[in-house]
Amino acid sequence: MSDDALIPYETTLFVRDHCLCLHAQRAARALARRFDDALRPLSLTNGQFSLLMALNRPEPPPMGPVAAVLAMDRTTLTAALKPLERRGLVRVEADPRDRRGRLLRLTEEGRRLLTLAFPIWKETHEKIDRQLSTVDMGVLRAGMMAIA
Numbered sequence: 001m002s003d004d005a006l007i008p009y010e011t012t013l014f015v016r017d018h019c020l021c022l023h024a025q026r027a028a029r030a031l032a033r034r035f036d037d038a039l040r041p042l043s044l045t046n047g048q049f050s051l052l053m054a055l056n057r058p059e060p061p062p063m064g065p066v067a068a069v070l071a072m073d074r075t076t077l078t079a080a081l082k083p084l085e086r087r088g089l090v091r092v093e094a095d096p097r098d099r100r101g102r103l104l105r106l107t108e109e110g111r112r113l114l115t116l117a118f119p120i121w122k123e124t125h126e127k128i129d130r131q132l133s134t135v136d137m138g139v140l141r142a143g144m145m146a147i148a
Contacts, residue, residue, distance in 0.1 A: 024144075031046075031128070032046050032047075034124060034128065035049070035121065035124055038120050038121070038123075038124040039117055039120055039121070041120075042113060042116055042117050042120070043087075044113070044117055047080065048080070048083070048084060049114075049117050049121060050070060051066075051070060051077075051080055051081070051084065051090075052084070052089065052090070052106060052110055052113070052114045052117070053114065053118075054066050054069050054070055055090060055104050055105070055106040055110070056106055056111070056114060060093065060103040060104055060105040060106075061103065061104055062095060062101055062102065062103055062104070063077060063078075063101075063102050063104060066104055071148060081104070084110070087109075088107055088109050088110075089106070089107055089109055089110035089113060090104060090105065090106060090107060090110055091104075091105040091107055092104060092105075093105055
């Protein structure tokens with residue numbers, strides 16, 4: 001490949017400054033680190049908190065809707081459930097209406113941990129909201145949800 005066929009460095013800078021995917025990934029990693037740090041005293045990651053919160057429903061949900069809420073495939077969800085099952089926070093049960101299906105039940109220990117984690121999540125979120133005080137958070141959330 002000749003040097004004149006290479007993409008100019010100015011193009012790299014343009015992509016760096018304009019790529020929504022890059023900026024979303026960087027922001028997601030930074031947010032994940034902040035929530036991971038905040039939830040570490042409870043031995044929870046931000047992903048585990050989100051998963052536990054997704055299970056906080058009046059009735060145990062099947063795997064499909066939980067995977068959809070978390071934008072995961074079922075295989076990834078199954079892997080994410082394993083450590084929570086080992087800790088006794090979640091139970092995976094056969095669906096009595098369809099024995100092939102699985103329901104995800106938050107245990108009492110899972111509910112207790114979620115009760116402890118929520119104020120930490122809320123305080124962390126409030127700090128981030130204050131840091132982004134010049135951003136219209138409603139518009140930001142709506143834009144992210146439109147893409148997701």
